[in-house]
Amino acid sequence: MGWIKRNLFFVVGGVVALGLLGAGGFYIYEGWNRNSDASTKLQEIYDTLKSLQQQKPAPGNQKIDNTKIAREQHQQLRQWIETAGKFFQPISPIPADNLTSEAYAGELRRTIDMLQHEADSDGVALPPKYDFSFSAQRPLVKFAPGSLEPLSVQLGEVKAITEAIFSAHVNDLDSIQRVRVSDDDASGPAGDYIDDHAVTNDLVVFTPYLVTIRCFTPDLAHVVSTLATASNTFLIKAINVVPAGSATTALPNPQGAMPGTMPGTMPGTMPGGFYPGVNNNMLPATPVQPVVGKGGLQTVLKEQLLRVSLEVEIVKLLPKR
Numbered sequence: 001m002g003w004i005k006r007n008l009f010f011v012v013g014g015v016v017a018l019g020l021l022g023a024g025g026f027y028i029y030e031g032w033n034r035n036s037d038a039s040t041k042l043q044e045i046y047d048t049l050k051s052l053q054q055q056k057p058a059p060g061n062q063k064i065d066n067t068k069i070a071r072e073q074h075q076q077l078r079q080w081i082e083t084a085g086k087f088f089q090p091i092s093p094i095p096a097d098n099l100t101s102e103a104y105a106g107e108l109r110r111t112i113d114m115l116q117h118e119a120d121s122d123g124v125a126l127p128p129k130y131d132f133s134f135s136a137q138r139p140l141v142k143f144a145p146g147s148l149e150p151l152s153v154q155l156g157e158v159k160a161i162t163e164a165i166f167s168a169h170v171n172d173l174d175s176i177q178r179v180r181v182s183d184d185d186a187s188g189p190a191g192d193y194i195d196d197h198a199v200t201n202d203l204v205v206f207t208p209y210l211v212t213i214r215c216f217t218p219d220l221a222h223v224v225s226t227l228a229t230a231s232n233t234f235l236i237k238a239i240n241v242v243p244a245g246s247a248t249t250a251l252p253n254p255q256g257a258m259p260g261t262m263p264g265t266m267p268g269t270m271p272g273g274f275y276p277g278v279n280n281n282m283l284p285a286t287p288v289q290p291v292v293g294k295g296g297l298q299t300v301l302k303e304q305l306l307r308v309s310l311e312v313e314i315v316k317l318l319p320k321r
């Protein structure tokens with residue numbers, strides 16, 4: 001005890017030194033742990049970078065920065081989407097707002113009357129008292145629950161398609177058919193509808209329509225051009241063209257000829273009555289009537305009235321999420 005009193009400063013200094021050594025050792029231990037964790041994370045980052053460099057495409061190197069190129073291409077794609085957006089303008093529903101049964105019933109009648117007047121002024125013939133596929137809805141003032149919104153969308157789309165047809169001044173609009181979207185459609189005539197449905201993917205909705213017209217080929221070209229250049233996206237999925245006066249039933253088989261043979265020949269013969277594999281000189285020759293020329297210029301192409309069915313789909317972008 002006396003020694004401690006005589007060397008008090010030495011003892012206190014030793015205790016302080018031991019405390020500092022302990023604190024220094026703890027600090028070194030903590031630093032070593034941090035360095036070890038940092039080294040492990042750095043190795044993981046290095047391994048990830050190495051695996052990315054081995055992928056195709058790789059992020060790049062000092063000469064080629066694929067990451068920067070990808071960002072630039074992403075920006076170009078965004079600009080293209082904005083530019084292409086003008087061709088995907090939505091067709092306004094009718095009515096565009098204040099959608100009630102009374103408002104829709106009034107707009108439906110007004111739109112049908114307007115389209116009938118436009119057809120008359122453009123010289124397009126319509127079926128008698130044609131309702132443009134809304135025969136089931138025109139006499140109604142109340143509509144099936146949940147059907148007002150799809151019906152208003154279809155009315156706007158039918159108006160857009162019909163006015164595109166009228167702008168070509170076709171001879172006749174025989175029909176425009178749509179998909180059923182309301183319980184009221186069950187009571188409508190079958191000729192107003194197609195047995196199809198709208199298709200939706202991650203980006204757009206495809207709504208089909210079938211339009212039947214009678215026109216000449218320049219008018220058909222005008223219809224296709226108008227739909228292709230419209231601000232709304234119309235996709236023509238198929239075009240079926242037949243002469244306007246042609247029958248849809250199969251033609252009769254004249255003179256009892258077998259299928260696949262020419263009229264007036266026996267089964268298995270070639271045109272003109274020749275049997276394949278037989279000495280045809282031993283057979284009586286079939287008289288052939290000579291073709292008498294009429295004189296004048298030869299008709300290469302004779303324009304005639306066509307009956308055209310157009311399968312049209314309207315593409316609508318889904319709302320941005």
